Amino acid sequence: MKKITVAIDGYSSSGKSTMARRLAKEVGYLYVDSGAMYRAVTLYAIRAGLTREGHVDTSGLIGVLPEIKISFALMPDGSQHTLLNSEDVESEIRGMEVSALVSPVAAIPEVRRHLVKVQQSYGVDKGIVMDGRDIGTTVFPDAEMKVFVEASPEVRANRRVLELEEKGQKVNYDEVYANICERDRIDSTREESPLRKAEDALVLDNDNLSREQQMEWLLERFREITHAK
Numbered sequence: 167m168k169k170i171t172v173a174i175d176g177y178s179s180s181g182k183s184t185m186a187r188r189l190a191k192e193v194g195y196l197y198v199d200s201g202a203m204y205r206a207v208t209l210y211a212i213r214a215g216l217t218r219e220g221h222v223d224t225s226g227l228i229g230v231l232p233e234i235k236i237s238f239a240l241m242p243d244g245s246q247h248t249l250l251n252s253e254d255v256e257s258e259i260r261g262m263e264v265s266a267l268v269s270p271v272a273a274i275p276e277v278r279r280h281l282v283k284v285q286q287s288y289g290v291d292k293g294i295v296m297d298g299r300d301i302g303t304t305v306f307p308d309a310e311m312k313v314f315v316e317a318s319p320e321v322r323a324n325r326r327v328l329e330l331e332e333k334g335q336k337v338n339y340d341e342v343y344a345n346i347c348e349r350d351r352i353d354s355t356r357e358e359s360p361l362r363k364a365e366d367a368l369v370l371d372n373d374n375l376s377r378e379q380q381m382e383w384l385l386e387r388f389r390e391i392t393h394a395k
């Protein structure tokens with residue numbers, strides 16, 4: 167069967183990564199979490215002392231971009247971990263310190279161009295599911311299947327709190343809610359490839375859907391598009 171490209175975009179903590187990962191596994195495609203790449207660059211900037219009180223040293227970060235190598239490793243339990251210059255940083259990039267700075271980092275045009283090139287290189291042979299903010303608009307504008315995921319900020323904050331608690335991180339609902347709203351704002355208003363729905367994207371509002379229901383919806387759309395009935 168001919169392979170396609172699947173682009174899944176949406177607001178922060180909308181459940182896109184879980185959907186994208188499960189779809190890729192189900193249909194045997196490569197899964198790439200583009201947000202993890204922006205998070206890894208942010209962690210590098212924090213460790214290199216290029217951030218201070220919520221501000222990013224833009225020219226300093228642009229200067230070190232060639233030193234940042236991001237890759238993914240498949241773990242024995244089937245999960246995918248993000249590697250920053252070969253170090254497993256999966257847990258660290260999900261914490262609030264990185265979440266608080268990732269949107270300003272992702273708004274830097276040079277950072278975006280650098281990562282978009284790498285993301286496009288993963289997709290040359292199709293057979294890929296990538297999730298993020300600009301996948302259907304900028305990274306893969308010709309993707310055969312585009313999905314835009316929406317959910318209310320309250321539902322998203324609740325989901326993110328549960329997810330972080332499951333990973334053993336101590337979090338505060340108000341802090342998570344404020345971070346989600348602030349990232350939505352920065353991501354939607356930045357100049358370089360802002361978060362927006364591609365005109366030809368299917369919209370999924372998953373406020374009232376269980377994980378199983380949304381997977382069913384996604385797989386049905388995938389089968390329609392690939393005629394894999």
Ligand code: CDP
Nearest residue numbers: 178179200201204268269272298299300349
């Ligand atoms: O998991 P969550 O929805 O919180 O976010 P993420 O997918 O890990 O992305 C973290 C941040 O990276 C976003 O808030 C955006 O600022 C940025 N990002 C982006 O600008 N473009 C992408 N394609 C993916 C993420």
